[in-house]
Amino acid sequence: MLDHQAQFGWWNRVTRRVDQFRNSEQQLSLLLSLTIGAVVGLIVVAFILLTGRLAAHMYPAGGSGWRRVLAPTLGALVTGFLLYKFFPEARGSGVPQTKAALFLRDGNVSFVTAVGKFICCAASLASGISLGREGPSVQIAAGVSSTIGRRLGLTPQQMKMLMPVASSAALAAAFNTPISAVLFSLEEIMGDLHAPVLGSAVIASAASWMVLHMVLSDDPLFHVSGYKLVHPLEFAIYAVLGVVGGTVSVIFVRFLLWLRAQFQKWPKQTAWIQPAAGGLAVGIMGYFVPEVLGVGYNYLDNVLNGVMVLKLVVALIGLRIVATAVCYASGNAGGIFGPSLFIGAVTGAAFGSAAHFALPSFTAGPGAYALVGMGTAFAGIIRTPLTSVIMIFEITRDYTIIVPLMISNMIAFYISKRLQPVPIYEALQAQDNIHLPTRESTEAESHLLVMQIMQPPPADFVVHSEKLPHVHPDHSLSWALERMGENGVQTLPVVSRADIRDILGVVTLDAILHAYGVGGKGDHAGN
Amino acid sequence: MPETNGRPRAGAFLGTFAAVFFAIAVLFVADRALARLDRVENQAEAQHFYEQGMRAERQRRYEDAVKSYRAALADARENREYRLALARTLALNGEYQEAEQLRREIEACGDGSAPR
Numbered sequence: 338m339l340d341h342q343a344q345f346g347w348w349n350r351v352t353r354r355v356d357q358f359r360n361s362e363q364q365l366s367l368l369l370s371l372t373i374g375a376v377v378g379l380i381v382v383a384f385i386l387l388t389g390r391l392a393a394h395m396y397p398a399g400g401s402g403w404r405r406v407l408a409p410t411l412g413a414l415v416t417g418f419l420l421y422k423f424f425p426e427a428r429g430s431g432v433p434q435t436k437a438a439l440f441l442r443d444g445n446v447s448f449v450t451a452v453g454k455f456i457c458c459a460a461s462l463a464s465g466i467s468l469g470r471e472g473p474s475v476q477i478a479a480g481v482s483s484t485i486g487r488r489l490g491l492t493p494q495q496m497k498m499l500m501p502v503a504s505s506a507a508l509a510a511a512f513n514t515p516i517s518a519v520l521f522s523l524e525e526i527m528g529d530l531h532a533p534v535l536g537s538a539v540i541a542s543a544a545s546w547m548v549l550h551m552v553l554s555d556d557p558l559f560h561v562s563g564y565k566l567v568h569p570l571e572f573a574i575y576a577v578l579g580v581v582g583g584t585v586s587v588i589f590v591r592f593l594l595w596l597r598a599q600f601q602k603w604p605k606q607t608a609w610i611q612p613a614a615g616g617l618a619v620g621i622m623g624y625f626v627p628e629v630l631g632v633g634y635n636y637l638d639n640v641l642n643g644v645m646v647l648k649l650v651v652a653l654i655g656l657r658i659v660a661t662a663v664c665y666a667s668g669n670a671g672g673i674f675g676p677s678l679f680i681g682a683v684t685g686a687a688f689g690s691a692a693h694f695a696l697p698s699f700t701a702g703p704g705a706y707a708l709v710g711m712g713t714a715f716a717g718i719i720r721t722p723l724t725s726v727i728m729i730f731e732i733t734r735d736y737t738i739i740v741p742l743m744i745s746n747m748i749a750f751y752i753s754k755r756l757q758p759v760p761i762y763e764a765l766q767a768q769d770n771i772h773l774p775t776r777e778s779t780e781a782e783s784h785l786l787v788m789q790i791m792q793p794p795p796a797d798f799v800v801h802s803e804k805l806p807h808v809h810p811d812h813s814l815s816w817a818l819e820r821m822g823e824n825g826v827q828t829l830p831v832v833s834r835a836d837i838r839d840i841l842g843v844v845t846l847d848a849i850l851h852a853y854g855v856g857g858k859g860d861h862a863g864n
Numbered sequence: 865m866p867e868t869n870g871r872p873r874a875g876a877f878l879g880t881f882a883a884v885f886f887a888i889a890v891l892f893v894a895d896r897a898l899a900r901l902d903r904v905e906n907q908a909e910a911q912h913f914y915e916q917g918m919r920a921e922r923q924r925r926y927e928d929a930v931k932s933y934r935a936a937l938a939d940a941r942e943n944r945e946y947r948l949a950l951a952r953t954l955a956l957n958g959e960y961q962e963a964e965q966l967r968r969e970i971e972a973c974g975d976g977s978a979p980r
Binding site for chain 1: 872873874875876877878880881884885887888891892894895896898899901902905934935938941962
């Protein structure tokens, strides 16, 4: 008996330590963030390298034109079949799917989906499909981290927290921008810049970025000359670029949504062949203009350094919009994050060329405008204005560009918001009958305060102790809702911050639900 | 997976982490190998474009030479020899502004590395 205890004593100690570790939320979260950051970083690097190598063999630079038609068509045909038959969840970008997993499925993404996304996206992007790799990286990361979380037996709340952590790690590696990766995860995936997962997202992003640099060294994604503001008049010109970028963003988003709606009208049995239509369309464009194929980052350097021929730059605005829209709408696997930047860069370069032609002594070269245009289109299409500013800053590592960038980004953001009220990822989900909270709706809801809906207290209502559940007038409705849930009540007293015995009113569950527009009997909203 | 109260046992918990760390090690080796292969292929391709540019330059087809040198630099951004060849050919092609900018960049990083 004693021998048995001695024999297994060390294992019991290990078990106890493991249980202690599992119960310590902070320790587990730190280890998970580091592990997920490293594993996701390595998977995304493999994804980038494999896609690049395959693309170089499928449509090599200087190869025959027919190859550029056949590669995307056949690539889309094969991946279309795989997506239809085996990986239906791996279709499209990956960002809306990750958001859906976060809000509808407690952060559960299957490992099969992650594998399918990896295979289908690598194949379709390598064959020249005009979509991006960042969105798919987010979904692959979400699938991998969700699988790890399930194996570790995490709670639904912990599983949900893995989604922004994984997406930060994925974007840090896919785009080499660790700060904006964290911002994007909070701004777009969570829809809340104050989310409590910030620390974990930062750790995962840093771990992923370190892995990227250990494998690929410190080579920035784009090599851009240092741009300076030539004249104060340029602020006004950058503001006009914001208007142009915002308008182009809206055109792209509306065209994509319209085209997708048309494809959705096709019979369901044709879903496997629809991507091939996108592949063929982009192949025909690629026959004449090879720059339209693939992610296009290798051509962006030329655009950003102002060395691409103007005629080609102008042609690429329209061609990229059509190519990306048709590829996405037809159901290919790939994202719109990268193409948004490409569309913005060529729009900015064309605008900058015109501005430089008209006012040569007051303006920088087209490259500077291409750079700002990238952020502008991103702010207009993806609608994450803070991420777009920081991302361009991280790409260029140049502080002087940041003020014009902020001006044009904000203008593009507001134009886009005005002309296309529903952001693209939410609009795409809505086409599939899924309605997720947007950052804008979350912000609007967080502005709803208890004081706006509270009612006068009943005459006999008394609060004897501060330990009793209560809220203050400046608390948000979501706070009040949480307190009701915690205490199992449907009415809470609203008390003064100066003296909690001073009852100002009451707030009821009905009134809160009514204010959120999800039912309730009373008529209190906005009062 | 063996479970206690809906949670995996300590062994399974540790096993998951062990599997993930093993996957990290394997992926790291695979990524390094892929990256090395990529670099070797890029260098070979850059050398091919550089030689193509040299031939075009000798035949005074400066526009073609500029294109080839640019393609070479796209694969090997930090190669001083390729950068100098591009600056020289840009000047010969009449693109003085870019040639001068490139020359200044090359001078600014005397060790031959590209500016960041």
